[in-house]
Amino acid sequence: MPTATTTAPKAANVLPQDLMNNMMGKIFDVITNGDGTVVPKSEDNFFAWCTPGVPFENEDFDFLSQGLTGVYKPKLVKNADGTESTEVLTDEQREAEMAKDTTKMYQQAEQFARFVDVVPDASGIDDTKVRMNVKNDEGTLSDVYEETLRFSQVANTELSAADKAKIEKFRQLLQVEREKEDLITGEMVKVMEESPLVKLYNEKMQAWIEASLEYNSARIDALTASTSRAVHNWSINANVLRAKVKFAYNDWVNNGYKNEFEGIAAKIDQMSARDLSLLKAQYKDALEKSKLTGLASGADFFYSSLAPANFAKSKGWTRFTFTNNDNSYYSKKTTQKWGASGGLSLGFFTIGGSAGGSKTEFDAKCDFSSFEMSFEICQVPIIRPWFKSNFLTSKTWRFAQGNEGFKSKFLSDGKRPPSADSMMPALPTTMIFIRNLRIKFANSSTVSHALDSKVGGGGMVGYGPFFIGGSYESGNSERSRQHHDDSQGIYVDGLQCIGFKCHLLPKSPNPDPAIKSWV
Template sequence: MADIKDLMARVIDDLYAGLTGGDAEIPLPANTLINWIQPGIPLHPSEFDFAVAGPYAGPTPLTMGFFRELVSVIQGDDPKMSREEVLKQAKLAYQQHLLGTWENWSRLVDFIPLPAPGEGQSGWTSRNKQGRNKHTQVVYAQSGRAVSQVYADALNLCMVADDEISDEKKEIITRMRRLLQEEVTVEDWISGEKRIEIRQSQIMKAYDEYQTRYENAVIDYGQRLARSQNGSAADLVEWSRSGGIYRARAIKAWRDWESLGSKNDVERAQAVLDQLLGTSAVQWVADLRSDVEQARNATQGVFGYPFFPASVVPGGFARSDSWTTYENHELHRSSQESSISRRGSASLGFSLGLVNFTGGGGGGRREEEFKIQDNRFGMKFQYTQVEVVRPAFNPGFFSSQSWKLKHEFTDAYRTDQLSDGSEKPTGALIAYPSKALFVRDLTFYSSDLASYMKTKTEDIQAGAFVGIGPILLGGGYQQSSFNRESNLEITDASVRIPGLQLVAFVSTLLPAAPNPSPDIKNWL
């Protein structure tokens, strides 16, 4: 008899190994924190269409199918409506959908993670009906604070170095900034209204895209390496025959990042800015404050509330075929509790037992133990990792030595640091979500699990969420005017969950901040 916790621990360990790398020659940044979500949040590919061509754009070849669906639905509601009126309403619905999903994603990633969440602190809620942002459809917040608010407060409540900077250095700073960001005039597809937005430069977009490709190649390599060491004989044979290919792919992705993604140029520009602005940061911080204020004024949500904009790179990932496949039909033969899964909630923030969520993920949770009688258990799904980008957010501020917090910030947050930079960090903003991990089209191969899930279909239809750790087995939430269901499919020997779900964030830990230089004499 196998325990579902042990089997799912193996899946989590494989994903964890892929996310953190598996080869010293293919490094990943060490300053990362993985935040699992319990259970995964069901999403539809159309909810990332705003990132394909921008939230104010019309349909693209990639998103035209969804627009045609809107036209068909609207035409079906009133067959007598003219084609012109149908298209007009479809355009409005499409625009509202883009704005609503952009706002929803921006609010979803605007959280500060906990370094070691306990059970009950990795969940999410939907259809929030309380508070200032009661229109927000999905909420995932671990520390209860927003990255955007703490970042804005740190900018507004800090003193900056005021030493003289030469005209020559000012010119260099301007050039470096132009390399990393640009001002873009955008036009609303429907109203024709024009506005100026600060966005990543094309070079910076390429940098992020090729960084993501490299990291996904490392994930694939690390996950296959982990399976070869702890998996079945077939996994080991596959690795012995093709492990070199996956390693070569990861190395090639690194080289593409360097050449096509301008890795060295971007990082050199960032280093130059850090160095030059270490002596005078008055104008730099003023520009950062202006970026935040402009973002707040320029981005109004569908209900009229401002939000701090965020997107994803690559923008079309949800409709892409280039995802990594995880497949293991012999989990029951190879499952074992590793040092990761044994730490349980101290490491993951949730139990790996079967958990039912009711009330839209908010309350009424109950956990049920589940045993597999016939010891047969397998799993298959696709997964990918994407970059979370915030145009008005500059992480370089945190590593600069040209600022320090005022007493007003310390009094408000009861700490004089954003982060102390320790292994178990403390502070007002210890980290921020920088990547997101998605899985899609899951299939569990287990007759016992299939039988169990058949007993839960009525609960799911009534609004319950059923999941194992970060994997959602059944349930859906409503986003804007569209119902997004998980479309649970159960046979005698399998459970299939088509569609997309968000299962984890990878957050970047801050260094010790502030860390003002002792050489600075003048503060403003």
């Protein structure tokens, strides 16, 4: 039985761009290609690579697990005798620290939401040298989606006469019709008002809400220890406040028709869900409920997240290594279509301004005869609770006829690659993160010194889709991350996003020609 060689072939004369191209081919294989156990890759997915990668700190994602509510995190302080103890703050100081942390969570959420709120340019998905380009001409992903909901029509799925009669019967239990004098004309007009059942429901519900708010207010005041009185109030009166809430709830059930009202409303909702105009209204409501306003920018953004929330601190990352042996294998592959969207700078190092200005290539005179690159890699799905892709791919909607609100009549024309005038040819669905990058050259020390001279000028250095070191912007702050080296190679600690997995939309809108009535 033949044994595999452990000696890497000499590659001193390998072209840098070929080496990087082959390494990206291996990354693409690791992430996408399936077999009998792993589901094969979808032809509707592609990868777009950042050039260079975008650094993140682990704490940049605290908002995912903590939420948007600030918490007080006690700090250790040094005492005069050299020992350490937990800092002691007044109630006001503690409240101020929590407020600062709340602000930080909102800033993290806004920064992340804007980072992933992009429409990738899929016009180059057949290119072998690719990078992440963004379509800026039509706005952000949320812009296009919001305008689509606003200017779209859905199929008029009119309910049957029997269903309409049932809904009307239920609605008559919730509202009554009466005559009212028009104060301007003096004429009697018919108006709809809440039925006695609904009025009682709302009255009893409001009493329960007030009792609940009183209870929660006292509980939160005690938990945050805003005053000594608050702590005493909760300790003494908690049982009384709890009893008030229970009494109000039981009164709501027994005398406010709570179960009857909600049962009727549920039946109406179940039957009305078959009406697509109501379904679209729910999607618009979900979008509106996800809208937040940035504290510093004052601009709206739509909350997005990643799953799982603790991915940055998880130990379950995959170790990736690329050596000269891998280069020999991948150089023989006939197809290397591993990404999308424009030209990716391969092989040489790049240097650019920290504000994302123009970048230039430079040759660090690398010796690739014993090249090796390794890192941990992780794919993390992007969660957008406000985005309903099933609506965009449905055959039951179209743009309103005669609408001039869009430059194109398609979100995507369905072609591969999509035409340049498609407003949303694709969307990012997954972020590709790596951490603890190590690069080894035969002359690693010499290469490291060359990088030091470039980073020392305040620039940002990258190598393909990898961030090597230098200054960069994060939100409104300036940060820096430096590489370090030893006899084993060049190291870049920490987390960075090297690209996105993107999904190509089919033709959209693509309405069913059998639909004749639209609303």
